[in-house]
Amino acid sequence: MSAAETALPERPAAPRPAHRDANVLRWLAAYTASLIGDSVYFVALAWSAQKVAGPAEVGLVMAAGAFPRALLMLGGGVAADRFGVRRIVLGSDAVRCVLILAVAAGVAVTAPAVWILVALALAFGAVDALFVPAVGALPPRITTPDQLARVTGMRTLSMRVSQISGPPLGGLAMGLGGAPAAFAVAGVLFALSLPLLLTVRLRPLDVPDAGEAVDAADVRSEAPVPAGAWQDLLGGLRYLRRHPLIGPLIAVIAISELGLTGTLNVGMILLNGERGWGPSGYGWIISGFGAGATVGAVLLTVAGRLPRAGLTLAGTLLVGCAGAATIALVPTLPLAVAVAGAVGLAMGICGTLGNALVQTAADPAYLGRVTSVVMLTSVGLAPMSYPVVGAAIGAWGASPVFVGCGVFGSVGVVVALGCAAVRRAELPDARN
DSSP: OOHHHHTSOOOOOOSSOGGGOHHHHHHHHHHHHHHHHHHHHHHHHHHHHHHHSOHHHHHHHHHHTHHHHHHHHHHHHHHHHHHOHHHHHHHHHHHHHHHHHHHHHHHHHSOOOHHHHHHHHHHHHHHHHHHHHHHHTOHHHHSOGGGHHHHHHHHHHHHHHHHHHHHHHHHHHHHHHHHHHHHHHHHHHHHHHHHHHHTOOOOOOOSOTHHHHTTOTTOOOOOOOSOOHHHHHHHHHHHHHHOTTHHHHHHHHHHHHHHHHHIIIIIHHHHHHHHTOHHHHHHHHHHHHHHHHHHHHHHHHHHOOOSSHHHHHHHHHHHHHHHHHHTTTOSSHHHHHHHHHHHHHHHHHHHHHHHHHHHHHSOGGGHHHHHHHHHHIIIIIGGGHHHHHHHHHHHHOHHHHHHHHHHHHHHHHHHHHHOHHHHTOOOOOOOO
């Protein structure tokens, strides 16, 4: 951890819960503004590409940012641990702001050529590879371990707010002022997040108390020594491999993402086509999933902690996998919406608990690298299932593929229950 970061003002543990902590709320406002900016940016990029390119080129533009993000994500975690999460978050967010505003100015005076959009997507994806692990590693630095589940729930709520408000805002900006206005709105939102992030106070972390709760006390925390980035990366991977809780949890997260993400995204569109429910039916199902996930996030935000966290994670994952398998078998749209709501609720709780357990158990010296691996499973690996799911549904139809993906995701439940550290995992007791 950098000297500049340890010199920041220390924040004493607050007696109030995280959702009443002004420092946490400032971070939440900054994070929400940044996420909405992300959503507006993607709308602006997609519509700009559609206006000047054919379908294949639109796909190239939209996929361009994913490659550097996935390739550099682990390096972003190393940078966060070497140089400090505060420095990386502020620096990368500032670069994103300048980059988007520069493109907004550029497309205001000339048409957004394909090469400009591809270059923007590549640059944005590379900067995101720094930003995403660092911002994901912030929650343990702004709250105490007993409040981390609440903060993780608040973070999930922020993501839902951005998913609901960002695309309409981007569409409105495109309709009123075209691509320059949409890119400018995204840049302004990034700019708004910066002063809020500057006011967020970070707390120094010792080895987390959660280690005792998860029987991880035998994990040796390798003292940071001067080394190159490659050695740091290998050290982080060795740490994950040795840790009795974090390694299995990341395996559970990766398996569930690979099993369910493609099904609930690409598969749901194709299922709607098979059933003739149309775009409105797809919208209702996705809304049901989002509503369920929001309820799960609110539950953890208010409760702050659920007992038997490891077993609850496994149980909710099983419910989510069963629901994902069942949704292709129900005969009517209202039933499909209800099942989607149950899946969203279960997976919202499961995902929040998984992230909270990982962050409370992780040694602070490795938090950036741990977060980068967790994010890589969803940002990098999960989209790889999209073409597989699409091809399988084209060959066999939606129902058997949904059932198969649900069964595959359930392997994560087996891994969780087969690991004693996960079964016994608990979040720290709330102090409020």
